Amino acid sequence: MGFRYTGIRVRDLPRSIDFYTRVLGMRVVFRFNIKETGGKIAILKSPRGSQRLELNWYPPKGRYRRFRNGDELDHLAFSVPDVDGFLRAHRGRVRIVMKPFDEGGDRLAYVTDPDGAWIELMSPRKGRRKKRLRVPATRRTRSSAG
Numbered sequence: 122m123g124f125r126y127t128g129i130r131v132r133d134l135p136r137s138i139d140f141y142t143r144v145l146g147m148r149v150v151f152r153f154n155i156k157e158t159g160g161k162i163a164i165l166k167s168p169r170g171s172q173r174l175e176l177n178w179y180p181p182k183g184r185y186r187r188f189r190n191g192d193e194l195d196h197l198a199f200s201v202p203d204v205d206g207f208l209r210a211h212r213g214r215v216r217i218v219m220k221p222f223d224e225g226g227d228r229l230a231y232v233t234d235p236d237g238a239w240i241e242l243m244s245p246r247k248g249r250r251k252k253r254l255r256v257p258a259t260r261r262t263r264s265s266a267g
Contacts, residue, residue, distance in 0.1 A: 125243065126164075128175035128195040134161055137176050141165050147174065157222075196231065196239035204228045204244045 131137040141147045147165040150173065154161055160179040166172075177195045201207040204221050208230060218239060219231035228246045231239050 123200045124172075125198040125200050126173035126175050127197055128162075128177050128241070129193050130177050130179070130195040131193075132178075134163060134176060134178040137178075138163055138165070141174065141176070194238060196241050198241040198243060201242050201244050203247075204230050204242045207242055207244075208232075 138149060142149065142165070145167070147167050150164045150166050152161065152163045155177075158179055159182075160177060162178075163176045165174045165176065175195070175198070205228070208215070208217065208221065215232040217230060217232050219229075221228060221230040223229075223246050226246050228244045230242045232242065233239055
């Protein structure tokens with residue numbers, strides 16, 4: 122298991138990106154849309170740091186429409202060898218808030234800590250192994266001796 126990053130919820134994504142890049146010297150590593158919530162994510166990293174910061178913005182409708190004080194910490198993310206196996210091994214000790222699902226090359230699930238903070242579990246998606254190129258065997262030809 123390894124700690125991967127911290128995700129925080131922001132009210133205004135461009136404003137937050139501006140703050141973390143201009144004031145704290147971070148750079149945007151990548152951005153994407155969240156299909157499940159309609160939200161947007163920006164991943165930032167400091168030039169000399171190894172941890173990442175994930176800025177999460179959600180639209181003003183749907184499950185996360187209301188932003189309340191205290192909602193700033195969105196989630197912590199941990200790598201595990203196998204999300205489904207982890208959940209089986211810890212059944213009854215974690216509360217699942219989002220059942221396992223595939224996203225890109227990852228298998229994800231969300232559980233909570235004892236106080237309700239969300240924890241994202243991440244593992245490589247099963248069946249997403251790199252395909253090896255099969256090179257067809259070449260026909261051997263006999264050369265005719267003169």
